[in-house]
Amino acid sequence: MTRVFFLLALLTVPAAAAAPVAGKHDANAPINVSADKFLADSNAKTGTWTGNVVVVQGDMRMRANSVRVNVVGKDNKPDKILASGNVVVDSPTSGTVTGDNGVYDVPARTVTMTGKVVLTRDKDVMRGSQLTVNLETGVATLGGGAKAPGAASGGRVQGIFTPPPSSNPAPGSN
Secondary structure, three states, rough: OHHHHHHHHHHHHHHHOOOOOOOOOOOOOOEEEEOOOOEEEEEEEOEEEEEEEEEEHHHHHHEEEEEEEEEEEEEEEEEEEEEEEEEEEEEEOOOOEEEEEEEOOOOOOEEEEEEEEEEEEEEEEEEEEEEEEOOOOEEEEEOOOOOOOOOOOOOOOOEEOOOOOOOOOOOOOO
């Protein structure tokens, strides 16, 4: 299960990959996981933290209602890490990403946040229904979602970007 703790930190990648990163996350920093309850199921090869789950590594912090790790093979290597319920990932350098659920697919090296996904950094905000980050390539895709039955069009991605204040006064504003 020690490897599980290391891989939990990778759930913090969406905010860093989807927004410009001012600093670098220390993936070698200790990982602290706390929750109301932990259940290890050796038959199902899962470990599940539930109730006010908080995962902290360096300056990155993830909160969720539940985090489950699925392991495979005889060496019990993590296969998928699933965070569910009010998933929030914070980083002072990258901003915040929220969603209903998050999945880190270890073999594919992808992180997917689903539900009402919101990326914020300072006053900039992006919204969609699915964020997928490829950890190998660094490519992040934010989707608007499928077309709802009876709707004229599918969901859309929205972005609000606030330019930095200008140091030059507007003409005629003396």
